[in-house]
Amino acid sequence: MTAIATASALSLPISLCRSSKLNNKKGVRGGFRVFAVFTEEGGVEKKSSWETLFDVEDPRSKVPQRKGKFLDVNQALEVARYDIQYCDWRARQDVLTIMLLHEKVVDVLNPLARDYKSIGTVKKELAELQEELAQAHRQVHISEARVGTALDKLAYMEALVNDRLLQDRNATASDQTSSSPGTSSESLSVKQRRSPRKTLNVSGPVQPYHPRLMNFWYPVAFTADLKDDTMIPIDCFEEPWVIFRGKGGKPGCVQNTCAHRACPLHLGSVNEGRIQCPYHGWEYSTDGKCEKMPSTRLVDVKIKSLPCFEQEGMIWIWPGNDPPVATLPSLQPPSGFQVHAEIIMELPVEHGLLLDNLLDLAHAPFTHTSTFAKGWSVPSMVKFLTPASGLQGYWDPYPIDMEFRPPCMVLSTIGISKPGKLGGQSTDQCPTHLHQLHVCLPSSRQKTRLLYRMSLDFAPVLKHIPFMQYLWRHFAEQVLNEDLRLVVGQQERMINGANVWNWPVAYDKLGVRYRLWRDAVDRGSKQLPFDKTM
Ligand code: FES
Ligand SMILES: [Fe+2]
Numbered sequence: 142m143t144a145i146a147t148a149s150a151l152s153l154p155i156s157l158c159r160s161s162k163l164n165n166k167k168g169v170r171g172g173f174r175v176f177a178v179f180t181e182e183g184g185v186e187k188k189s190s191w192e193t194l195f196d197v198e199d200p201r202s203k204v205p206q207r208k209g210k211f212l213d214v215n216q217a218l219e220v221a222r223y224d225i226q227y228c229d230w231r232a233r234q235d236v237l238t239i240m241l242l243h244e245k246v247v248d249v250l251n252p253l254a255r256d257y258k259s260i261g262t263v264k265k266e267l268a269e270l271q272e273e274l275a276q277a278h279r280q281v282h283i284s285e286a287r288v289g290t291a292l293d294k295l296a297y298m299e300a301l302v303n304d305r306l307l308q309d310r311n312a313t314a315s316d317q318t319s320s321s322p323g324t325s326s327e328s329l330s331v332k333q334r335r336s337p338r339k340t341l342n343v344s345g346p347v348q349p350y351h352p353r354l355m356n357f358w359y360p361v362a363f364t365a366d367l368k369d370d371t372m373i374p375i376d377c378f379e380e381p382w383v384i385f386r387g388k389g390g391k392p393g394c395v396q397n398t399c400a401h402r403a404c405p406l407h408l409g410s411v412n413e414g415r416i417q418c419p420y421h422g423w424e425y426s427t428d429g430k431c432e433k434m435p436s437t438r439l440v441d442v443k444i445k446s447l448p449c450f451e452q453e454g455m456i457w458i459w460p461g462n463d464p465p466v467a468t469l470p471s472l473q474p475p476s477g478f479q480v481h482a483e484i485i486m487e488l489p490v491e492h493g494l495l496l497d498n499l500l501d502l503a504h505a506p507f508t509h510t511s512t513f514a515k516g517w518s519v520p521s522m523v524k525f526l527t528p529a530s531g532l533q534g535y536w537d538p539y540p541i542d543m544e545f546r547p548p549c550m551v552l553s554t555i556g557i558s559k560p561g562k563l564g565g566q567s568t569d570q571c572p573t574h575l576h577q578l579h580v581c582l583p584s585s586r587q588k589t590r591l592l593y594r595m596s597l598d599f600a601p602v603l604k605h606i607p608f609m610q611y612l613w614r615h616f617a618e619q620v621l622n623e624d625l626r627l628v629v630g631q632q633e634r635m636i637n638g639a640n641v642w643n644w645p646v647a648y649d650k651l652g653v654r655y656r657l658w659r660d661a662v663d664r665g666s667k668q669l670p671f672d673k674t675m
């Protein structure tokens with residue numbers, strides 16, 4: 142599922158804004174917007190005025206000097222920057238040329254001036270101008286091709302940055318390979334030069350979870366779903382747990398297995414803040430202590446329990462062995478948003494695969510053709526723009542901000558425009574927004590408990606429409622099903638040895654960063670990449 146799950150719902154009356162960044166790029170490709178400057182008399186000022194609009198310094202005198210056969214990162218960046226400057230200048234020159242030629246054509250055809258010229262002279266002048274115009278158009282096509290190449294180069298450099306990150310990660314593995322018998326360092330370096338692209342290796346059955354991954358606060362349920370007498374069974378890191386409210390209404394989380402004969406406790410009931418086993422009636426408090434054993438003498442028995450708290454409408458647990466960190470993270474939508482839907486789904490895929498999917502937007506026009514991305518065109522370039530050390534950024538050309546929040550959360554804000562309009566705006570510039578939270582709880586190595594919360598900063602009335610919850614759920618499921626069949630297929634192949642991150646490209650940046658983070662966790666690294674808290 143992309144992070145725009147229920148944007149599908151909103152495709153009824155509204156559509157997404159479109160980022161201005163794409164339009165800018167298209168501007169370079171498809172022609173400049175030209176402003177005519179009107180005088181007080183209403184006529185168009187002569188070329189001396191609008192020529193200044195094209196008065197941009199010719200960058201050709203600043204061609205970066207290349208030393209040696211290969212460029213280092215800074216030199217390559219300098220070349221890319223020069224290319225863009227040159228393209229900008231060239232495009233302005235092309236437009237200027239065409240405008241001047243156009244003006245000449247108008248002069249030639251001017252009926253007052255024409256009186257003094259023979260038809261033959263006019264025809265000759267027009268033919269010359271036609272040739273000059275054709276030449277100018279050829280130049281535009283060349284510039285267009287150059288812009289395309291410059292953009293490809295930039296995308297490639299972005300990929301290099303990703304590769305660099307991957308390279309750092311693979312450094313240890315490479316060292317080991319180079320020291321192994323039969324692999325000379327020379328042949329390794331040749332091999333690396335021939336195939337500079339490094340890949341992540343996410344293949345084979347999911348390995349047992351590293352204890353480090355458990356040492357986080359995990360949201361597991363919505364407060365609204367936990368009444369005084371309800372029990373919520375969850376699987377977390379391959380262990381069954383049950384959430385219920387203890388004395389005073391405080392939530393607790395105990396193992397969902399009775400100490401007596403391993404009966405599931407969630408099939409029982411909650412009495413006076415204790416969960417009662419449905420088999421022989423043993424009753425446990427939220428700290429796991431058995432406080433009642435009907436029909437026999439009470440003995441000292443305790444089942445496992447986890448630290449459990451309630452915050453901002455969600456129930457959180459700490460499954461790890463380390464002492465829990467003092468502060469629970471905040472996952473609230475930004476101010477001005479109202480929560481409209483809270484949905485839980487149990488999904489038959491490993492949580493990392495689901496996160497990979499949620500952190501990817503480039504698949505939308507191919508996968509979500511029956512829901513929110515119906516009719517979307519495929520952009521010439523999709524990018525996730527983010528600082529080098531960040532896990533948050535925005536999607537170009539979509540008006541969508543996105544963040545991966547460790548250990549398993551995705552937050553996204555989607556700009557929405559008016560019906561039928563593709564406003565050229567970034568997320569901030571869009572008038573209305575949809576905010577989403579996806580929590581992918583690792584239930585087991587092939588199961589995820591997904592918590593989905595959707596908020597809007599408009600249409601508060603929707604909250605009061607009966608059965609709206611069911612509609613939101615229906616829309617979310619529709620979108621998710623479009624993804625699930627693909628992710629389930631990936632999972633099957635992954636288990637059989639295929640690498641689901643075999644060939645990352647520029648738009649996979651956020652997914653790759655998640656995998657780098659996850660990989661560091663799985664290796665037990667103390668210093669996690671991109672972690673603001675470290
Ligand atoms: S199995 Fe739970 S009380 Fe017997
Ligand atoms: Fe999707």
